[in-house]
Amino acid sequence: MAEDIYFDYNDTDEDAFNYATIGPKPPQSAKSGNIVLGVLKIIIFLLGISGNGAVIWICVLKMKKSVNSTWYLSLAVSDFIFCFFLPFDSVREFTSKWVFGLFMCKFISFIMFLNMFSSIFLLVLISVDRCVSVVFPVWSQNHRSVRAASVLVVLAWVISTLCSIPSLIFRQMKENDTCYNNWDKQTHQAVAVNRFVFGFVISLIIITVCYTIIILKLKSNRMTKSSKPFKVMTALIVTFFICWMPYHVFILIEIDHEKHHKDIFSFGIPFSVTLACANSFMNPFLYAFMGKDFKKTFRSSLFSKIANAIDEDVQTTSKGQSNTLDSKISTQI
Template sequence: MDVFNWEYDYNYYSYDNITEPEQITQPSRTCLQNGTCVCLIVVTVIIFLLGFFGNGLVIWISGFKMKKTVNTTWYLSLAISDFLFCAFLPINIAFMVMDEWIFGLFMCKFTSSVMFLNMFSSIFLLVIISIDRCVSVMFPVWAQNHRTVQKASVMVVFAWLLAIGLSFPSMIYREIGTFMDRTVCFNNYTSNPNMHQIIAMSRFTAGFLHPFIIIIICYSIIILKLRSNRMIKSSKPFKVMSALIAAFFICWLPYHVFVLLELNHHKYDHEILAVGLRVGSSLAAANSFLNPVLYVFMGNDFKQKFKSSILSKMEKAIGEEGHTISRYLSRSSSVDARASTHI
């Protein structure tokens, strides 16, 4: 596998270390001649189909069929983020199959930005949701009085604006060029080589490390609180969010690891980095369809859901968390009310 066959708008390690077309002396194999690449194309097509239609259903149900609550606001925003990402996957699939970028400079920049917009918006929303759950458990009376759809919407808008800002470097450094009579979409840091490391590290810290720490702290507090109140059975509504968080980090960790390794690509085997970045990128894309799957199969008992229709299963799974949290808040409110004469 050569340097030109496994960049499909996810990673850095494509043509960043090549500054002159004359450096290319051997023709490259096409993606369809490589077994790993063909398998990843098939996987990406499956991810597109599941993610596009799955997130479309979540958007339809949580946005139009259910009462607007704080929980449905979180889920709707996550589904929109994943749906947007999946909508652009066919462009990347075409790039993989043809081994050539035919969509122009704007789409080269835009599709890469959408990928990072999905990454940042998803993790920021997961952080917000984790904090929301933690506050609901630690301060149930305050949460019941102040946890509103309007405030949740403001937080969602803030998360999206921050994600857009952190995705902007792709619009700056993504370019197209011609090598061996082949047009490619790649990252060009030749004008500012230090930006490669700065961008990679900032994406890792802002989009992975710091959010991970916050989420771990929030869920640790929740577990300790539930255990201290002997209400561990009430942890059921957190299973959905825990599964979503676990899926996000499992999907994104390999990508970040290989992106950081690629910063010193001369120290590592090229084939390992090539395969690692391809697989890591596919795992990252898989996160976009796992969310709606988890909504369906993690919320209620599987057998009961299997007997109901698909739409009914998704609506029950999405709504269950809010109902169970509300019951827990109501019980906690009663306890706190007896302990205090003024709220």
């Protein structure tokens, strides 16, 4: 197999902003760009770990187990895992080389694509679930269950794992400090197109169709109380599109990189990847804290924790109030 080094998610070589060739050290502007990207990824790591960690804490400890909490928990776990390994890529940005060996070269790339696919597939599940609940409320009430949701989540993770396997196969090390995709052009094209079609286009179409149906249905029923969900739905779709579209566009253009100036990719790919990474810390705010009940649960639970730490007498009362609140919580957004 030809050892062609193509641009791609988390590629590394000696010239950090010239992913296509192994060459001399990058110019000062490229080094500055690497530092900026490294810092941004550290910020994403901190926000993502804290935000997704908070969502996991709320779903597991502070909310009654439900279908919606199953979706939120799975999405938060996916983003938490992604953010947890992001510092490895920050080190790559700062040092302009890969220093973690072949196993981590393969594993980190695998984790990143696992997050991409699992997040998108979970968005599809959430969209379809909400659409069915609005269009077929009686059927949904009779058949919607935590067990069914859990089965679908496991299925989404299995499919995501299978879709991420190319990273385990094709990622290789060169000269002990370069992590890259060791594949020929045809394989590269097939993988890039499949990721775009199955990991973006089809999912985006399903999400858009579902939310269009929801909005039309709710408006036809004049359900004015659902204005908040409309805003959340719009934010979810727009954010997803903004974060991931640039990456897929650059990757598709890069298939024929010989026809384009290398600067398009040397700056476009790294920043589009960082933007895609940012989606992992945005999700907790869009899916959880913008929701009325999640925000109420977080605040009440936080104050309850503070009260419990101050006084044992207050602890008993606060705990009872917290349990009462938790029992009344509906996770619908």
